[in-house]
Amino acid sequence: MTKLYFLLSLAVFSLFQQSATAGYKKTNEPDSVYLFSYTTDKNENKNGLHFAWSRNGSEWYAIGNEYSYLRSDYGRWGSEKRMYSPFLLQGPNGSWQCVWSVNDRDNSFAIATSADLIHWKPQSYPLVKEGTSFLLPVVKYDASHKNYLVSYADKGGKHYQFSSQDFKTYSPVKEIRSSEYTDPAISITLASGKVKGQKHRVAWSLVDQLIKTYELKQYKQQLSNELMADDPQRFAGLKDVKTTFTVQPKQAKPISDLLTGIFFEDINYAADGGLYAELVQNRDFEYALSDKEGRDKNWNSSHSWKVRGEASGFSIDSVAPIHANNPHYAVLHVRESGVVLENSGFDGIPLRKGESYDFSLFAKALEGKFTALEVSLVGKDGKVLAQSKINLASGGWKNLKTTLVTTADAADAVLTIKPQGSGKLALDMVSLFPRKTFKGRKNGLRLDLAQTVADIHPRFVRFPGGCVAHGDGIENIYRWKNTIGPLESRTPQRNLWGYHQTAGLGYFEYFQFCEDIGALPLPVIAAGVPCQNSATGGAGQQAGIPMDQMDAYIQDIFDLIEWANGDVSTPWGKKRAAAGHPKPFHLKYVGIGNEDLIGDVFEERFTMIFNAMKAKHPEITVIGTAGPNSEGSDYEAGWDLATKLQVPMVDEHYYQNAAWFIHNQDFYDRYDRSKSKVYLGEYAAFLPGRPSNLETALSEALYMTSLERNGDVVSMASYAPLLAKEGHTQWNPNLIYFNNTEVKPTAGYQIQKLYGNNSGNSYVPAEKSVNSDQDAVKNRIAYSFVRDADSKDLIVKLVNLLPVKVDAKVDLNGFAIAGAKSTRTVVQGTPSDKQLSPVVSDFTVSDQFNVDLPGYSFTIIRIKAK
Ligand code: AHR
Numbered sequence: 001m002t003k004l005y006f007l008l009s010l011a012v013f014s015l016f017q018q019s020a021t022a023g024y025k026k027t028n029e030p031d032s033v034y035l036f037s038y039t040t041d042k043n044e045n046k047n048g049l050h051f052a053w054s055r056n057g058s059e060w061y062a063i064g065n066e067y068s069y070l071r072s073d074y075g076r077w078g079s080e081k082r083m084y085s086p087f088l089l090q091g092p093n094g095s096w097q098c099v100w101s102v103n104d105r106d107n108s109f110a111i112a113t114s115a116d117l118i119h120w121k122p123q124s125y126p127l128v129k130e131g132t133s134f135l136l137p138v139v140k141y142d143a144s145h146k147n148y149l150v151s152y153a154d155k156g157g158k159h160y161q162f163s164s165q166d167f168k169t170y171s172p173v174k175e176i177r178s179s180e181y182t183d184p185a186i187s188i189t190l191a192s193g194k195v196k197g198q199k200h201r202v203a204w205s206l207v208d209q210l211i212k213t214y215e216l217k218q219y220k221q222q223l224s225n226e227l228m229a230d231d232p233q234r235f236a237g238l239k240d241v242k243t244t245f246t247v248q249p250k251q252a253k254p255i256s257d258l259l260t261g262i263f264f265e266d267i268n269y270a271a272d273g274g275l276y277a278e279l280v281q282n283r284d285f286e287y288a289l290s291d292k293e294g295r296d297k298n299w300n301s302s303h304s305w306k307v308r309g310e311a312s313g314f315s316i317d318s319v320a321p322i323h324a325n326n327p328h329y330a331v332l333h334v335r336e337s338g339v340v341l342e343n344s345g346f347d348g349i350p351l352r353k354g355e356s357y358d359f360s361l362f363a364k365a366l367e368g369k370f371t372a373l374e375v376s377l378v379g380k381d382g383k384v385l386a387q388s389k390i391n392l393a394s395g396g397w398k399n400l401k402t403t404l405v406t407t408a409d410a411a412d413a414v415l416t417i418k419p420q421g422s423g424k425l426a427l428d429m430v431s432l433f434p435r436k437t438f439k440g441r442k443n444g445l446r447l448d449l450a451q452t453v454a455d456i457h458p459r460f461v462r463f464p465g466g467c468v469a470h471g472d473g474i475e476n477i478y479r480w481k482n483t484i485g486p487l488e489s490r491t492p493q494r495n496l497w498g499y500h501q502t503a504g505l506g507y508f509e510y511f512q513f514c515e516d517i518g519a520l521p522l523p524v525i526a527a528g529v530p531c532q533n534s535a536t537g538g539a540g541q542q543a544g545i546p547m548d549q550m551d552a553y554i555q556d557i558f559d560l561i562e563w564a565n566g567d568v569s570t571p572w573g574k575k576r577a578a579a580g581h582p583k584p585f586h587l588k589y590v591g592i593g594n595e596d597l598i599g600d601v602f603e604e605r606f607t608m609i610f611n612a613m614k615a616k617h618p619e620i621t622v623i624g625t626a627g628p629n630s631e632g633s634d635y636e637a638g639w640d641l642a643t644k645l646q647v648p649m650v651d652e653h654y655y656q657n658a659a660w661f662i663h664n665q666d667f668y669d670r671y672d673r674s675k676s677k678v679y680l681g682e683y684a685a686f687l688p689g690r691p692s693n694l695e696t697a698l699s700e701a702l703y704m705t706s707l708e709r710n711g712d713v714v715s716m717a718s719y720a721p722l723l724a725k726e727g728h729t730q731w732n733p734n735l736i737y738f739n740n741t742e743v744k745p746t747a748g749y750q751i752q753k754l755y756g757n758n759s760g761n762s763y764v765p766a767e768k769s770v771n772s773d774q775d776a777v778k779n780r781i782a783y784s785f786v787r788d789a790d791s792k793d794l795i796v797k798l799v800n801l802l803p804v805k806v807d808a809k810v811d812l813n814g815f816a817i818a819g820a821k822s823t824r825t826v827v828q829g830t831p832s833d834k835q836l837s838p839v840v841s842d843f844t845v846s847d848q849f850n851v852d853l854p855g856y857s858f859t860i861i862r863i864k865a866k
Helices: 003-019 204-224 228-234 447-454 507-517 547-565 571-578 600-616 633-645 658-663 694-709 747-756
Strands: 032-038 050-054 084-090 096-101 109-114 135-142 147-153 159-164 174-176 186-190 193-203 241-247 261-263 305-308 314-317 329-334 340-343 349-351 356-378 384-391 398-405 410-434 460-463 493-495 499-501 520-525 589-592 621-625 649-657 677-686 714-719 723-725 736-738 743-745 766-770 781-787 794-800 806-811 817-828 839-844 848-853 857-865
Touching: 032 084, 032 204, 050 186, 050 204, 084 135, 084 193, 096 135, 096 147, 193 204, 204 658, 241 781, 261 714, 305 314, 329 356, 349 356, 384 398, 447 507, 447 736, 447 743, 460 507, 460 714, 507 520, 507 547, 520 547, 547 571, 547 589, 547 600, 589 600, 600 621, 600 633, 621 633, 633 649, 649 658, 658 677, 658 694, 677 694, 694 714, 694 747, 694 781, 694 794, 694 857, 743 747, 747 817, 747 857, 766 781, 794 806, 794 848, 848 857
Parallel strands: 241 806, 261 460, 460 520, 520 589, 589 621, 621 649, 649 677, 677 714, 723 736
Antiparallel strands: 032 050, 032 193, 084 096, 096 109, 135 147, 147 159, 159 174, 186 193, 241 766, 305 340, 314 329, 329 410, 340 410, 349 410, 356 384, 356 398, 356 410, 493 499, 736 743, 781 794, 794 857, 806 848, 817 839, 817 857
16 A cells, blocks of 8 residues: 555545534535445345435436345255345434345345444344245335335235334234335436436435445444555665563453363364364265255265176175164175275375274175185285285174274375175274374374464363364354264264265263363354255255254353263263263353354243353353454344343454454454453464465464453454364465475464463553654564463563654663563564564563563563562
């Protein structure tokens, strides 16, 4: 951005501020004007509601160049979220109702309400008559009956009508004569062409606010779009900057010691093929076309498997399986010539020379006679790298095990199974685990990946998502009970990110991992509603769990608490003990909901769950949710609901441009301390192309100083997402990338790790003075002083997002330090650097000391305090 552009932006902002001053009105402005509401078919009808205004009803001006004041949130990402024929009407109490058609298939429509056309309440999607589609709505207010009358056409050309007083309850839909349906929509001509919609008479002040809202949004967007690539112009001529930080020891305040946690979701192959150490892909033969909604015809029960020897040597069956939850298994049709069944793993099976691999499977001879199975690990060149034989006995399903020890390294071996005998042999749950898992756990986690995660020193682990927690449609909601117990009895399911979840990494393994790394478990459970972007299950969030099933759903949550915390004498505590963990897991936090649409369907179910939890388990801190953004209808409604119910903590999510984090450092400084605490459950800085580099990492580091400063209201935070497997990535950026043999922590990872290992539980304020009067300069220097009660260390974090060095002077102002010996850790580089290596050195401090903060750097000084 050029300097001129920047100055212009400032001018727009100061104009906005002036005119927003209460009572300010230009005397030559009209009292009222015409307002026109409309949409267009641009961007596949996804642009939502626009406005234009006119003084005389004939010359019209589009507000904000077709800015969208309301967008449809109905249905799935990508293919839906469309608004057709919005009908806007102002009701008797002044509130605006907007009703629109969502598509020409579903028997539902969308309704949203607003007092000012700027802030909208969350949308809802009521159902109309089954078998009809909802097109071309017309809304009237019938003052005599105090009712809104909604008429609509359906695809077949018939017309219908229903009424509602409040758009919460509705009369039955009745068919009306087509002559009774009249659409009052009119067309107007804008500079961009003709548009169709409704004309309203409104106060000029309303239009004025619409215009200013647009201008403010534009201004904020310009700030958020700032890139460090433009710093040479933005800071042209800037010389080294001098800053003083004067610590205010007397104003220290306690802050949360849970500020760095991790968000784990099975996205980007984070679980199967990732953290979960299983090396056999589709071990349960449960991959299904529906996992990918039929888009990949090879994604079925035989995916990753192939048979050598006889083309017809392999089929899938489901008669008398090992367990009803795992219905499919492989059948090998073995003749004299023999067949070999081969699994190619997740992009091949990585092996390390001299290490042990635990193989297991279930087998049953269906016909003929089999004496043994020869199990081998074979390199790409056909060389056998490990081999073992398992004897087979006749009878029903048998669980057979052996260990393979490898003679060489391999990046992409295959597993082969060769039956000895002939007839038909059923196989299922074919598994291969490295013996070396994290902490040596059986059914455990990949050692290098888990260790990289553990090195962050996270205070909590959120699981199983993200959207995986609330699922794609009701049937896909993550049910914790399906993920515990013997592996063959767990219920695998479609992963909404377009693949398959075996549930091998289930609740027991999540809790075990938390314990192994000294982190608190934070399970997130759907609030009885699936993801608002669901592709299946009908009208998005319309399809909440039926109310008559909610008691059972809540009982499942109670059972989880008993499973995690109950004594071994309790039914669920007993199951935990049977799984190998008699001691409780000390569950303290449970999230209910994941960035949901806070509509009626959500509110009813969340309230029911929250009240039940409060009554039965007051010892558990319930975390509510406030939508997927840092503003907007779900954010506002989520917070309103949390305030009404006095929910102890609210989960906020926002993925923003890197510069947004610079320009919103005060986001939490203005939070009301008497309301719910905050769990910033998902956040990350974005740049064009979605890299993780020094620019994103430093923007996050800078913002995290504000999380520490506001650690009295922000209790927890977790960057998202955590893991991504190369070649299987649905989302960028992530904290840690990996393939089968390498782990590649990002720049953002280094920042999280530095925070995780340098946290405190009290915040010591400081005063900052900078020898510059440019806000852009001052905003890019951030600090945080925290004290850790255990080590007694005072930890100083200093961020410099400027291209020039900052000469910093730290005045400890009498803060009692134990000695001069401290350490300094610095990350620095150029904004596009992808890899960061923190450099640690000894550092000497005194009551007043100087430290150079290199351009684009993050510095941590750890001082021993008395
Ligand atoms: O972190 C990736 C996704 O982002 C999560 O699943 C979802 O909660 C959010 O939209």
